Amino acid sequence: MTMFDEARRAAQGVDINAPFAGVPFLVKDMLSSVAGVPTSRGNHHWAKVPAGGDSEIVRRWKKAGLVIVGKTNTPEFGLTPYTVHDAFGPTRNPWDTERTPGGSSGGSAAAVAARMVPLASASDGGGSIRIPASACGLFGLKPTRGRTPTGPYIGDAWSGFVVEHALTRSVRDSAALLDLVQGADVGAPHYLPYNAGSFLQASGQPPGRLRIAVSATPMLGGRVEPEILEAFNDARSLLEELGHEVVEAAPLLDAEAFSMSFLIVLAAEIRVDMEEAARAAGVAIRVEDFDVPTLGMGLLGQAFSASELAAAMRYLKLAARGVAAFFETHDILMTPVLSRMPPLIGALQPRAAERTIIRAFSRVGAGWLFKKMGIGKRIAAETFAFLPWTPVFNVTGQPAMSVPLFWSENGLPIGVHFVGRFADENTLFRLAGQLEIARPWKDRRPSLLLPRG
Numbered sequence: 001m002t003m004f005d006e007a008r009r010a011a012q013g014v015d016i017n018a019p020f021a022g023v024p025f026l027v028k029d030m031l032s033s034v035a036g037v038p039t040s041r042g043n044h045h046w047a048k049v050p051a052g053g054d055s056e057i058v059r060r061w062k063k064a065g066l067v068i069v070g071k072t073n074t075p076e077f078g079l080t081p082y083t084v085h086d087a088f089g090p091t092r093n094p095w096d097t098e099r100t101p102g103g104s105s106g107g108s109a110a111a112v113a114a115r116m117v118p119l120a121s122a123s124d125g126g127g128s129i130r131i132p133a134s135a136c137g138l139f140g141l142k143p144t145r146g147r148t149p150t151g152p153y154i155g156d157a158w159s160g161f162v163v164e165h166a167l168t169r170s171v172r173d174s175a176a177l178l179d180l181v182q183g184a185d186v187g188a189p190h191y192l193p194y195n196a197g198s199f200l201q202a203s204g205q206p207p208g209r210l211r212i213a214v215s216a217t218p219m220l221g222g223r224v225e226p227e228i229l230e231a232f233n234d235a236r237s238l239l240e241e242l243g244h245e246v247v248e249a250a251p252l253l254d255a256e257a258f259s260m261s262f263l264i265v266l267a268a269e270i271r272v273d274m275e276e277a278a279r280a281a282g283v284a285i286r287v288e289d290f291d292v293p294t295l296g297m298g299l300l301g302q303a304f305s306a307s308e309l310a311a312a313m314r315y316l317k318l319a320a321r322g323v324a325a326f327f328e329t330h331d332i333l334m335t336p337v338l339s340r341m342p343p344l345i346g347a348l349q350p351r352a353a354e355r356t357i358i359r360a361f362s363r364v365g366a367g368w369l370f371k372k373m374g375i376g377k378r379i380a381a382e383t384f385a386f387l388p389w390t391p392v393f394n395v396t397g398q399p400a401m402s403v404p405l406f407w408s409e410n411g412l413p414i415g416v417h418f419v420g421r422f423a424d425e426n427t428l429f430r431l432a433g434q435l436e437i438a439r440p441w442k443d444r445r446p447s448l449l450l451p452r453g
Contacts, residue, residue, distance in 0.1 A: 001029060001071040003037060011067050018065025019176060025061060026120035028108050029071035030078050031164060032058050033153050041273070042076035042085050045281040045289060056149040056185040057164055061121070064180040072107030072120060076291045077273045078162075079266075081131050081387055082348050083107055086291045090345045093135055094446040095412050099342045102132035105167060109136040112167050115449060119173050125162035126262070127337070127390025133402035134337035134415025137444060138167050139432065141174050144423045145397030146190030147182050156189045158269050159313065161394040169442060171432040175199035178425065190397075192423055199429050207430035209243055210331040215250035218339055219392055220259050222385030225340040231406035231414035232336050238405065239334070242438060250333065251326040253392065255384075258319055261312035262391055263380040264304050270294060271301025287362045292350050296358045300376045302367035320396040324422065327398075331427060333419040335389045337402045341412060348386065389417055399425045403432055404441045411447065 007024070014021050033039045033051035040047035054062070061068070073091045075083050083091040083106025093101040094114040101110040105122035109132030112120050122129045124142040133140025148164050150157055165181075168174040178199045184191045216224055216232045224232075239246050274294065278285045287295060326333070350358065354375075361370050370376065384391065393400045399422075402415035420428040436442075 001037070003034070003068060003070050006037075007067050007069040010062070014065050014067060018063065019180060021065035023066050023119070024069045024117045025066035026070050026072050026108055026111050026117050027058070027068055028074055028105050028121045028123055030074050030104070031055070031123050031150070031154055031157060031162070032121055034058055034068060037071070040071075041277075042074045042078070043277050043290070044087055045277040049280055055153060056151050057181055060149070060181040064177065069117070072105075072111055074107055075104050076294045077270055078104035078123065078125060078128060079270060079297060080104060080293050080348070081127065081383070082343070082345075084345065084349060092345065093342055094448055095137060096342075096410075097448070098344055099412075100135065100345055100348070102135035102342060104128040105132045108167050109133060109138055112136070112138055112169060113446060115445070119166050119168040119177065121164065122167045123157075123162055123164045124394065125158045126266075126394055127387050129165060129167060130337050130390050130400060130402040130415065130417060131387060133167055133404070134413065135342040137404045137407070137413030137441065138169060139171055139174055139401070139403060140167050140415070141165060141178070141401040141425070141428065141432075142393070142399060143178060143182075143425060144192060144399045146184060146188065146192040147178070147399070147425070149181070149183065149185035149188065151185045151187060159265055160190060160397065161265075171203045171429065171436050172200065175203040175429050195426070197426060199425055202426040203429040203433040205430050205433070207427060207434055209245060210427070210431065211245045211247065211329070212239055212332040212334055213247055213249040213326075213330040214239075214334045215248065216336055217250060218385070218388030219250065219253050219255065219335070220384040220388035221255040221381065222339050222388045224336060227341055227408045228336045228339060228414060231416060235334065235405050235416040238435070238438060242434060247330070249330065250335070251323040253319060253323070257315060258392070259380045259384045260377065261315045262395065263300070263376060264308055264312040265316070267297050267300035267304060267376070268309050269301075270297040274298045287359050292355045292358050295362045296350065296370070296375070296379065299358065299361055299367040299370040302365065303371035316395045323392065323396045327421045331421070332431065335417045335419075337390065337415045337417040339386055339388055341408065341414070393419050396422070398422050399428055401428050401432060403435055405435060405439050407444065
C-alpha cells in the first residue's frame, strides 16, 4: 500500500534537526495505525476501515523525522512465519525469489533487504522480527516487553507476547530508533523504567567478556539442518575468538506442553481477531472472508474452553520463571533462529486436503471435531519444529535479536539468535556492535540488486 502523496506533504514539514529527518520508512500493516489509512492486518474487512488516528509509536516515528511512504504486506493477523496473503499473494525473498522472506514481518524485511528503504517497522509475537531478519540478511532486535508503546488502540497484543520495533540493515539504526520510541504510553499494561543511557551509545561500546550459553538443541522439538548448524558453529567460534566465555547450556522446557499452551493462547487471540473484523464490517463470520490458516486457528479458538486457556496461561507464566532463572548465571543465550533454511513459497501452507477439511469444518462450526482429530496438535508440532526457539522469548518477554553473521554456499543469509536478560537491550547492542565490526555484513547485497554483466 503506497502513501506517496501523504509522504510528500509530510516531508515538507519534517524537522530538519530530527535524528531521522526525511528518511523514508515503511510501516507493517498490522498493529500500527496511521491516521486516515486502513490498518488491514492482512484482512480485507479491516482494509476498508481508515484509522481514526496515529498509534503512539507512529507519532514517535514521525517525531523522529521518519517519512512514512507505505504499508508492507503481512499474513492475516500476523499468524504465520511466512508472508502469503490470499488477496495480495506471496512476498518473495530478495535473496532467492522462490523462497519466503519469513513472517509475519516478511513484507518489511523484503523491502529493507531489497534496498527500497533503509528500515521498516516490524512486530514480533513468536519470532516475527527475528525470523524475517534471519531469512533476509538483516539485523532484527525484538525489544523487551513494554519497551515500546502499543496504545492507544491496542491494549495488549497476543496477551503480551507481541512487541513492535523495526528491521534494519545496521545495528546503529536499530539502536538509535529504539532510543527515540522507547517508553510506556498512557495506560500501558506493562511498564519498564526508561533506559537512562543510550542504546545508540551502547552499540558502539565494547561488551566486555560475557558468559554466553550456546545450544543448537531445539527447545520446542524438531531437527536442525546442516547449514543451520554450520552457521551456529561458525558464530560459536567467533564468540570464542572475541574472548567471550562460551558454555554449552540452555534452559529446560517441556516442548509439548509449551507448544500446546502457546497454541491455545494464539488460537483464542486469532478467534477474537476474526470476530472483531467481522463486527467491524457488520457481517457474520464467513468462510470466504478469511485465509485458510486463520480459519484453522479460529476453529481451535472455538474448541478450547476458558479453563484450558487459563491453564495454558498459567503454565506459560510458570515456564517463563524457569527460563528467567537460567539468565541469573548467563549473560546471553545463543541459538539458531530457525531450524532450517527459508522454505520455498507455499511449502509451509496447509496441504490441499487440509484446506478442504478446514473450510468444511469452518462452515459448520465443528471446532470440537477439528480439535478431537488432533489436527491442532500436529499443526503446533510442525510449526514449532520450524521455529523451535523464538516463541519462548515472546512468552518470557526478554529482548532477543537475529544477527546476520553467515551466508550459505548458495548465497542465502542465516541469522544467529541472541537472547539477553529482561530489560537488558544494552548488552545485546554492545555484543551486536562488536559482531558487526568483526563480521561486517552491510556490503552484502542480494544478487537481483547486483549489476548484470
